[in-house]
Amino acid sequence: MDKPYVAGIDIGGQTSKLGIVDARGTVISQTTIRTDTHSDVNLYIEDLSNALTRIADEVGGIDKLRGIGIGAPNGNYYTGTIENAVNLIWGGCNAIPFAKLMREKTGVPVALTNDANAAAVGEMTYGAARGMKNFIMITLGTGVGSGIVINGDVVYGHDGFAGELGHTTAVRNNGRLCNCGRVGCLETYTSAIGVARTAREWLEASDEPSVLREISETITSKDVYEAAAQGDALAIRVFEYTGKKLGESFAEFVAFSAPEAIVLFGGLARSGNLLLKPIEEHMNANLLPLWRNKIKIIFSQLKESDAAILGASALGWEIK
Amino acid sequence: MDKPYVAGIDIGGQTSKLGIVDARGTVISQTTIRTDTHSDVNLYIEDLSNALTRIADEVGGIDKLRGIGIGAPNGNYYTGTIENAVNLIWGGCNAIPFAKLMREKTGVPVALTNDANAAAVGEMTYGAARGMKNFIMITLGTGVGSGIVINGDVVYGHDGFAGELGHTTAVRNNGRLCNCGRVGCLETYTSAIGVARTAREWLEASDEPSVLREISETITSKDVYEAAAQGDALAIRVFEYTGKKLGESFAEFVAFSAPEAIVLFGGLARSGNLLLKPIEEHMNANLLPLWRNKIKIIFSQLKESDAAILGASALGWEIK
Numbered sequence: 001m002d003k004p005y006v007a008g009i010d011i012g013g014q015t016s017k018l019g020i021v022d023a024r025g026t027v028i029s030q031t032t033i034r035t036d037t038h039s040d041v042n043l044y045i046e047d048l049s050n051a052l053t054r055i056a057d058e059v060g061g062i063d064k065l066r067g068i069g070i071g072a073p074n075g076n077y078y079t080g081t082i083e084n085a086v087n088l089i090w091g092g093c094n095a096i097p098f099a100k101l102m103r104e105k106t107g108v109p110v111a112l113t114n115d116a117n118a119a120a121v122g123e124m125t126y127g128a129a130r131g132m133k134n135f136i137m138i139t140l141g142t143g144v145g146s147g148i149v150i151n152g153d154v155v156y157g158h159d160g161f162a163g164e165l166g167h168t169t170a171v172r173n174n175g176r177l178c179n180c181g182r183v184g185c186l187e188t189y190t191s192a193i194g195v196a197r198t199a200r201e202w203l204e205a206s207d208e209p210s211v212l213r214e215i216s217e218t219i220t221s222k223d224v225y226e227a228a229a230q231g232d233a234l235a236i237r238v239f240e241y242t243g244k245k246l247g248e249s250f251a252e253f254v255a256f257s258a259p260e261a262i263v264l265f266g267g268l269a270r271s272g273n274l275l276l277k278p279i280e281e282h283m284n285a286n287l288l289p290l291w292r293n294k295i296k297i298i299f300s301q302l303k304e305s306d307a308a309i310l311g312a313s314a315l316g317w318e319i320k
Numbered sequence: 321m322d323k324p325y326v327a328g329i330d331i332g333g334q335t336s337k338l339g340i341v342d343a344r345g346t347v348i349s350q351t352t353i354r355t356d357t358h359s360d361v362n363l364y365i366e367d368l369s370n371a372l373t374r375i376a377d378e379v380g381g382i383d384k385l386r387g388i389g390i391g392a393p394n395g396n397y398y399t400g401t402i403e404n405a406v407n408l409i410w411g412g413c414n415a416i417p418f419a420k421l422m423r424e425k426t427g428v429p430v431a432l433t434n435d436a437n438a439a440a441v442g443e444m445t446y447g448a449a450r451g452m453k454n455f456i457m458i459t460l461g462t463g464v465g466s467g468i469v470i471n472g473d474v475v476y477g478h479d480g481f482a483g484e485l486g487h488t489t490a491v492r493n494n495g496r497l498c499n500c501g502r503v504g505c506l507e508t509y510t511s512a513i514g515v516a517r518t519a520r521e522w523l524e525a526s527d528e529p530s531v532l533r534e535i536s537e538t539i540t541s542k543d544v545y546e547a548a549a550q551g552d553a554l555a556i557r558v559f560e561y562t563g564k565k566l567g568e569s570f571a572e573f574v575a576f577s578a579p580e581a582i583v584l585f586g587g588l589a590r591s592g593n594l595l596l597k598p599i600e601e602h603m604n605a606n607l608l609p610l611w612r613n614k615i616k617i618i619f620s621q622l623k624e625s626d627a628a629i630l631g632a633s634a635l636g637w638e639i640k
Contacts, residue, residue, distance in 0.1 A: 134477055288501075289501060
């Protein structure tokens with residue numbers, strides 16, 4: 001039987017997005033379900049497979065699916081398990097054999113990884129990294145995630161958890177405390193939350209005028225972006241600082257895998273040159289001469305509303 | 321015709337070592353020639369192939385060779401060229417098509433990479449990393465080199481130059497100036513030269529008694545090791561500091577590729593627990609919880625006198 005489609009499922013802490021995708025990266029049908037309403041994973045899987053069956057019916061039924069790709073927090077590609085996912089209400093501390101459960105429920109082959117790795121596969125399959133064999137995906141969201149592609153394959157490492165570049169050290173001494181327990185993680189400076197925190201800290205530390213001062217307590221990275229876009233000097237410097245931290249770290253990543261490009265994804269990636277210019281400046285200042293001005297920094301080309309589904313779905317094509 | 325051997329050639333600035341190796345990693349015959357007596361690469365290649373022919377005669381002639389593996393400064397695996405190798409008298413600034421020249425001269429297939437990548441392949445083929453698919457080789461010599469293995473393959477990156485972990489940043493602010501032009505490179509703190517420099521700086525900065533004080537000007541990493549082995553407090557602290565810098569950096573590398581082990585090679589790797597204990601302590605203190613106490617730090621198992629030849633030779637088996 002012909003199987004021209006894949007399903008992509010993006011599992012977030014509150015909601016899960018799922019969709020049916022064709023080989024050109026068109027999302028044919030999609031829906032969302034709540035992630036946080038079941039404390040038992042089997043009930044969640046029941047909901048999820050029912051929703052999947054409904055949207056698959058629009059393309060002729062679940063038998064039309066070649067595979068299901070799933071992006072999930074702490075998803076392990078090798079084992080198909082979700083491990084220690086404290087943000088998932090049914091996650092807990094044990095390794096949940098999620099891919100196996102989903103395969104048993106649907107009869108369709110399942111591949112699972114974390115959301116940033118899924119984004120990298122999505123970008124390579126449908127987006128800005130088409131044709132690239134070596135690149136690094138950096139997702140700038142609530143946290144900072146990464147997916148590393150070498151020779152056309154995502155790097156999963158010895159244990160399935162490689163590519164935690166948001167938890168490399170951006171500030172070695174007196175750095176910010178990270179949720180992971182480490183200090184000075186890149187994520188604490190360059191995630192959406194990190195950007196807002198920088199702005200709040202700087203507002204508290206001086207009397208410099210800024211349009212952000214009125215909303216100091218509830219400030220978000222979007223507020224900082226809008227202020228910077230309007231020419232607010234403090235907000236612009238927050239982006240320069242964020243870009244500096246990213247650029248310095250990117251130089252380290254290049255020394256590791258010599259990628260053709262680093263691809264930026266997520267809300268902050270919409271900041272354009274406000275972020276891109278300082279990233280390029282500080283990355284190049286910290287690169288070995290052989291790489292200077294040769295590594296591309298580019299933005300994701302996936303439509304943001306579809307990206308999570310597309311990224312996960314791309315894994316579905318790769319199932320052997 | 322049966323081809324049961326490979327040749328390994330390690331090109332250094334002053335001398336080049338070459339040997340014939342069997343599948344078990346036994347160096348059957350070997351010799352050395354000078355690297356620095358010819359300013360023209362063709363004359364050097366003439367010398368090299370003559371020397372190779374001589375040692376190959378001991379195993380029945382050059383026709384018995386399946387391949388020639390070469391480890392050389394700035395060697396590019398993809399192109400077989402040696403580029404910008406300022407330490408080679410015939411290196412210059414142009415890309416020398418070394419693998420091609422050597423193949424034309426000998427009629428044997430040639431693979432070429434830098435010495436640290438060759439060491440990684442050697443360790444995987446004959447040494448401590450046998451059976452490992454994901455590990456990082458760190459060579460602690462005059463400089464600090466690295467060879468990264470992911471899924472059983474050396475990472476060469478987009479351009480053939482990946483794996484320059486000696487030139488990642490160990491100290492971000494007011495770091496030591498590196499020969500590469502960057503500041504704070506891991507190499508400036510943890511190479512043999514870096515260790516001696518730390519000792520000299522600390523001797524100058526205090527009046528603390530130390531057996532190293534008598535030889536302060538000409539101090540080498542070997543002197544520091546011997547002093548530490550005898551219980552000299554300052555020398556022991558130099559190793560603790562060196563191990564701390566390595567351990568902190570190793571935590572970053574693990575976040576990238578989640579290796580099973582990091583393999584140490586080179587003179588400093590003979591320091592044993594003096595270096596190993598602080599590396600393990602500071603690596604684990606900086607790792608994400610999921611990797612803590614799970615990543616092995618091990619020492620090369622290749623005999624140091626044979627290692628350069630073995631490393632290069634291992635490439636010879638991999639030629640498709």
